[in-house]
Amino acid sequence: MSSETKSSPNDLQLFITLSRAHQWVTAHVQKDIRRSGLNPTEFGVLELLYHKGEQPLQQIGEKILMTSGNITYVIDKLADKGLAQRKASSTDRRVIFAEITERGRQLLNDIFPPHAEAISKAVSGLTEEEREQAIKLLKKLGIAAQTSFT
Incomplete structure (x- = not known):
């Protein structure tokens, strides 16, 4: 820890709360994905190709945080x-x-609207204003954590 960073009693609580929220939101989303007959990794790759068009295999892993060996298997x-x-x-x-x-395009045409609805349901515990605030705060947190990662 650098001399500029001071520990706060809330640090651990923030981490635990953020982790639990992520776990439950992800559980909603993964349950919805499984209904389509895909696993979350397959869905992530298919969604990337659906929204961004053809992609070099070596760049898919970078975009959805997977190793190149896994990408080959998923494809x-x-x-x-x-x-x-x-x-x-x-x-x-x-x-x-x-x-x-x-x-694949037809499958995503069919399953993406209900999937977006499942995401909305998973984050419905916040008002629209709170969601906007959460997005800003979580981006700020992520950028700071990324910048300080050594």
């Missing part, structure tokens, strides 16, 4: 289900893209 599972496919780069033979298939 294989999504391909087996007909929801995503690999596509070679036309400009660099070393680069392989993943893209959502029409079947």
Whole structure:
């Protein structure tokens, strides 16, 4: 701990409260995802491809915080289900893209609106104003933690 950082009795309480809130919100979201026949990792990759278009395999992991080995496995599972496919780069033979298939796009068209509703339900304990305030505070907390990480 640097000499500029002072410990507060609330530090541990904030950490515990934040962790528990995250755990319960995540539980709501994961329960909803499982209804679609996907696991949370498959859903995360499919959602990325749905919203951002084709992605190089090596960049998918960075965007959804997964290792490249796991991405290969997840893309294989999504391909087996007909929801995503690999596509070679036309400009660099070393680069392989993943893209959502029409079947995957249709699945997300069907399940994303209820998924967004499940997220809304999970965070409904706060008013809209409180949610805006929480977003600002949590961004501030995350940036500070990232900056101080060594």
